[in-house]
Amino acid sequence: MFRPRVAELLWNTTRLALGTVVVCGVLGVGAAWLVERSNVPFRRAWHVLLVAPLAVPAFVNSYAWISLLPGVDTYAGALLVVSLSYFPFVYLPVAAAFRGLDPALEDTARGLGLSSWSVFLRVQLPQLRVALLGGSLLVALHLLAEFGALQMLRYPTFTTAIYDQYRATFNGPGATMLAGVLVLLCLVLLLAEIRLRGRRGYARTGRGASRPPRPVVLGGLTVPALAGLAAVVVLALAVPLGSLAYWMVAGASTAFDAGALATTTGTTLGLAAVAAAVTVAMALPTGWLAVRARGRVSTLLERATYLGSSVPGIVVALALVTLSIRATPWLYQTVPVLLAAYAILFLPRAIVTVRAAVEQSPRLYDDVAASLGSSAPDRLRRVTLPLLAPGIGAGAALVFLAVVTELTATLLLAPTGTTTLATAFWSASSALEWGAAAPYAVVMVLLSAPATVLLSRDARRGLTT
Known part of the structure; x- marks a missing residue:
């Protein structure tokens, strides 16, 4: 060092x-x-x-x-x-x-x-x-x-x-x-x-009267x-x-293979869609616990997810390379390891939106459904998920767009032969093929x-x- x-x-x-x-x-x-x-x-x-x-x-x-x-x-x-x-x-x-x-x-x-x-x-x-x-x-x-x-x-x-x-x-x-x-x-x-x-x-102690500020006249500026x-x-x-x-x-x-571009775009969209689904599925229980079961454990669980996103992507990728080689060598350079990197890096983007949706979802609706004899899985399907749908969709969209442009972790972890838009762009630009x-x-x-x-x-x- x-x-x-x-x-x-x-x-x-x-x-x-x-x-x-x-x-x-x-x-x-x-x-x-x-x-x-x-x-x-x-x-x-x-x-x-x-x-x-x-x-x-x-x-x-x-x-x-x-x-x-x-x-x-x-x-x-x-x-x-x-x-x-x-x-x-x-x-x-x-x-x-x-x-x-x-x-x-x-x-x-x-x-x-x-x-x-x-x-x-x-x-x-x-x-x-x-x-x-x-x-x-x-x-x-x-x-x-x-x-x-x-x-x-x-x-x-x-x-x-x-x-x-x-x-x-x-x-x-x-x-x-x-x-x-x-x-x-x-x-x-x-x-x-x-x-x-x-x-x-x-912060103000009262709401006061809502009015727009008077703009500063720039004049000669x-x-x-x-x-x-x-x-x-x-x-x-x-x-x-x-x-x-x-x-x-x-x-x-500039002469490029349109078929290769379409294939690469499809691969990128597929990885982004799966990563968004996996990340939102992980964010849903975390965001729900942070609101409905407040406590030290749920708070620690939520805050721990932010730690991974604050670490550079290349460090996360290097850690997953080391772990997969030493502990699970059959998983090295496979899609699950790549998806794990995406989830670690982008989980907070989904948790923020999911938690906001849970905050705005009244507990009363779930209690009324339970009093009418609805089971827990049925309440989840018919009451909870529809109320959380906007937050889930926003979180999935944020993760999806982040994965589309992710470069560093994908370079180190993508399976052999798997090319995304970012890695294809990187390969062409590294060879000074600006048009390609x-x-x-x-x-x-x-x-x-x-x-x-x-x-x-x-x-x-x-x-x-």
Whole structure:
């Protein structure tokens, strides 16, 4: 562990994580303030466009940049690409927090003579602490787990080094050692976020009168604000989509096998559907117990599921490789092991929606059915599952879309001969066949687009043009 190479990887990973958190914080908070608290024109459209980069996986974004600008494989290039991919993780919670702030506090501050900048620093920003820290934590954890984008940009971090070590020594101790350091970094991040968040609350004691905030008039700053928002959208969205369109048309390797694309798409959709079903089936009892049987055991069970999702995918895959080889060698490189990795990584996405559905499902309905003589299995089929159907469907959709674009665990665990959209894209782009990789990226973006629409739809209702 105490080697110069580990110190180099630690420096690369730490400075990229810190730089990405700072850039995403500035972009996310600035864009959220303009959309939620200013009179910038076309606020609804800007909101959708600022969420849309989530539909483009980070490794597809890096493919777009590196294929157009080969010299972007530097620290500055890596910082640019990952920041453009991850800043919506800060923008979304901060924009939601802005919508929940009490405008009376801001009006009072302005009435006391504070400028708009002072109101932001002294009134709004302290109330955004939880949202900003939560979004920053998501950005940092995604950065620590990122493999495809950084490998394509040839920027060495712990994740890329673990993969290279695994390919060189096949489950050697070097990869396990690097994975241990990466897990420690994740734990440090989680503890730091809890420490910085503190226990101070900013909630109102009463509901008060619901009224929209008065937007800040930008005046002469309207044009610079529009230019800034346009620059972010062009770099984060127009560049990757334009690059995909270019390589689809002009790539020297554009001639691809449509049958192979259809087969790969079918395999990906099949794996995603099975993974969604398995993960939701695991989330259902966990979410139900967390609400209907509150206690230490159910709480521990629920919280344990979040631990796996906070660990980088390559660490989960490496652990399953080690376990399957040593304990169950007949399961190595089989679909069940791959599905187990998907369940570990994406189980919280299903639990959150299932638990919310259970919270909104009155226990009274089940009690009435029991009093009428309905058996437990019959109540589950006729009462409980129909009430939980929206939450189950939302959780399944989130897991489905996450599996479609998952790369790292699939590369290490997919059975021989099994190719997904992500791995097919990775194989073509690694061989510098930009045109051949483009169709697989386009399909992934199209499949990810519905999630972006769902994320922006509810928030868009609260905006005025």
